[in-house]
Amino acid sequence: DAKTTQPNSMESNEEEPVHLPCNHSTISGTDYIHWYRQLPSQGPEYVIHGLTSNVNNRMASLAIAEDRKSSTLILHRATLRDAAVYYCILGGYQKVTFGTGTKLQVIP
């Protein structure tokens, strides 16, 4: 199964954009790229997902490299509520397997 690599932690100032990177050099052609986040003592929460094209939703943007070997989650204006562990995940048709995650700290 393809694996993902993320930095263990990142910091951002409040109200500034945040770019969270993810490397997935062994991704297969059918793997979707998903991002979830997890607040303390809660289950993971869906953020965004895509296959080949960049994607935008009300929470974030997902930029996918042309060769699909890396992607970046973009939070346009970080708030204190965005402080969480962010997981970059690759999913084939049948299942989604989690990586290690990036702990995002937002500084007021």
Add this chain to the structure above:
Amino acid sequence: DAGITQSPRYKITETGRQVTLMCHQTWSHSYMFWYRQDLGHGLRLIYYSAAADITDKGEVPDGYVVSRSKTENFPLTLESATRSQTSVYFCASSDQGAATEAFFGQGTRLTVV
């Protein structure tokens, strides 16, 4: 209420006992998943199900049994609990597997003593 619910939220059991964790979703999603989360390991997939009566192993299935007789329920059973199964367990469901978002329950914190 619509959503995905896990029960119990907290459970303490003794080594060797059988324990079942329940998961119920109200959307009629085809796919359901069980994960465990331990410090330093992120979330690891235990079992998943693509539809009623169809289940398959994930990354760490040993010591666990699942069934899916109804679309909305996906119980996870530890046949003979061990201390290494002390963890937080999350259930999730999705409509089309990896092509759509998954919804997670609040988790069950299981302690095996």
